Amino acid sequence: QYFLTEIKRQQPTSNAFITVDEQGSLNAAAAADAQIANDQGGALTGIPMAHKDVFCTNNVLTTCGSRMLENFVAPYDATVVHNLQTAGMVCLGKTNMDEFAMGSSNENSAFGPVANPWHPDHVPGGSSGGSAAAVGSGQIPVATGTDTGGSIRQPAAFCGITGLKPTYGRVSRYGMVAFASSLDQGGLFAHTAQDIALVLGSMAGFDPKDSTSTPRNDEWLTQIAQQGIPQLAPNLKIGLPTEYFQAMTDTDHLDEVRRILQQLGHTCIDVALPNTQMAIPAYYVVAGAEASTNLSRYDGVRFGHRCENPESLEDLYQRSRSEGFGEEVKRRILTGTYALSVGYFDAYYLQAQKIRRLISNDFSNVFRQVDLLLTPTAPGPAFAAGALKQDPVAMYQQDKFTVPASLAGLPALSMPCGFKQGLPLGAQLIGPAYREDLMNWEAVIGL
Numbered sequence: 001q002y003f004l005t006e007i008k009r010q011q012p013t014s015n016a017f018i019t020v021d022e023q024g025s026l027n028a029a030a031a032a033d034a035q036i037a038n039d040q041g042g043a044l045t046g047i048p049m050a051h052k053d054v055f056c057t058n059n060v061l062t063t064c065g066s067r068m069l070e071n072f073v074a075p076y077d078a079t080v081v082h083n084l085q086t087a088g089m090v091c092l093g094k095t096n097m098d099e100f101a102m103g104s105s106n107e108n109s110a111f112g113p114v115a116n117p118w119h120p121d122h123v124p125g126g127s128s129g130g131s132a133a134a135v136g137s138g139q140i141p142v143a144t145g146t147d148t149g150g151s152i153r154q155p156a157a158f159c160g161i162t163g164l165k166p167t168y169g170r171v172s173r174y175g176m177v178a179f180a181s182s183l184d185q186g187g188l189f190a191h192t193a194q195d196i197a198l199v200l201g202s203m204a205g206f207d208p209k210d211s212t213s214t215p216r217n218d219e220w221l222t223q224i225a226q227q228g229i230p231q232l233a234p235n236l237k238i239g240l241p242t243e244y245f246q247a248m249t250d251t252d253h254l255d256e257v258r259r260i261l262q263q264l265g266h267t268c269i270d271v272a273l274p275n276t277q278m279a280i281p282a283y284y285v286v287a288g289a290e291a292s293t294n295l296s297r298y299d300g301v302r303f304g305h306r307c308e309n310p311e312s313l314e315d316l317y318q319r320s321r322s323e324g325f326g327e328e329v330k331r332r333i334l335t336g337t338y339a340l341s342v343g344y345f346d347a348y349y350l351q352a353q354k355i356r357r358l359i360s361n362d363f364s365n366v367f368r369q370v371d372l373l374l375t376p377t378a379p380g381p382a383f384a385a386g387a388l389k390q391d392p393v394a395m396y397q398q399d400k401f402t403v404p405a406s407l408a409g410l411p412a413l414s415m416p417c418g419f420k421q422g423l424p425l426g427a428q429l430i431g432p433a434y435r436e437d438l439m440n441w442e443a444v445i446g447l
């Protein structure tokens with residue numbers, strides 16, 4: 001009741017939600033109460049949460065931030081939705097997002113932009129801007145998100161909270177509307193890494209319905225609800241990649257973290273990730289190419305928006321897609337189709353895949369020397385609404401510190417880390433595959 005009231009109070013200015021499921025959540029809360037009364041509740045029973053509107057929810061609208069799916073009600077639950085429901089969590093609604101998760105500012109949503117909780121004229125980040133703003137403004141204690149190139153970490157940084165993109169394959173993509181399938185990964189927003197770990201324990205795990213989900217069940221993860229967060233090795237070796245720091249004009253907040261880490265007995269080492277600057281171009285080729293094929297299913301025939309009175313099949317496809325998709329989605333479909341077309345495939349897609357391998361190799365090399373990497377999450381704090389909207393390439397550059405871990409499939413977490421001009425800043429921890437257990441940042445920085 002408390003969070004439903006908070007959502008209603010803040011929605012007119014925040015616009016963090018696309019759907020609020022009042023009746024469904026009250027029913028689920030009553031069921032959770034009954035379970036707790038019978039002593040059958042688990043660690044998460046009755047905890048309110050919200051899903052990014054990219055996760056299919058049985059009987060509740062799933063729009064993906066698009067006109068194309070504005071009336072789409074999925075006939076089933078995504079595995080993530082099912083898992084958290086089974087753990088007893090109560091879903092209060094679906095959060096706003098950039099259309100089909102394409103964007104870094106939440107200004108590409110067909111349902112309007114979302115306000116940054118610290119400053120209403122600034123963006124909350126994207127694409128999971130609704131989830132980040134909802135948690136950052138106290139409308140919900142925890143929310144899901146998806147991260148293809150930074151869509152959990154960058155909005156977490158802009159809203160002053162914690163966001164985790166798990167290792168690719170850790171969380172099932174079944175029922176998560178696809179953007180770029182080799183990069184998409186579900187994850188979480190909360191105030192602390194400990195809260196995230198607790199929910200991740202129920203959300204993650206092998207799913208036979210997702211062929212890229214990993215068949216491993218790390219004990220630390222499955223036992224979090226009973227045994228808590230694992231202890232950290234006391235003396236971590238933490239790498240600071242030179243390429244990331246050189247790309248920043250001001251690293252005061254990270255210098256402070258470095259000082260704290262050393263004081264606590266961790267070792268900080270400067271390391272090199274030489275292929276970093278090729279990450280953005282490679283990402284936007286791979287992500288666009290995969291998006292162009294994934295989004296071909298929205299043809300006005302099977303599901304999604306259909307235009308009125310089509311004159312022919314061609315007209316049906318053309319008008320349904322022209323009316324249903326927004327500008328950024330069209331840009332990705334066009335550039336992606338171009339990159340995959342005969343004669344250009346070798347020059348763009350194949351090259352991008354080779355760069356992806358080089359970037360992965362950079363990470364494998366540094367993780368022979370260090371346990372974790374510390375980097376900025378984004379080039380600066382949340383920018384003003386409208387500032388980058390007319391300049392897609394400048395918008396894409398916002399992702400330069402988050403995209404490399406996505407290309408390599410590695411887990412990465414953004415933690416709150418100081419302020420600049422009254423707006424929060426984030427720092428990113430990147431770890432080796434399946435080592436989310438090292439990202440308990442409260443323990444790492446001694447809180």
Ligand code: GLN
Pocket residue numbers: 101102103104126127146147148149150151152179287399
């Ligand atoms: N901002 C990036 C993009 O627009 C990342 C999006 C995401 O992670 N879903 O593609």
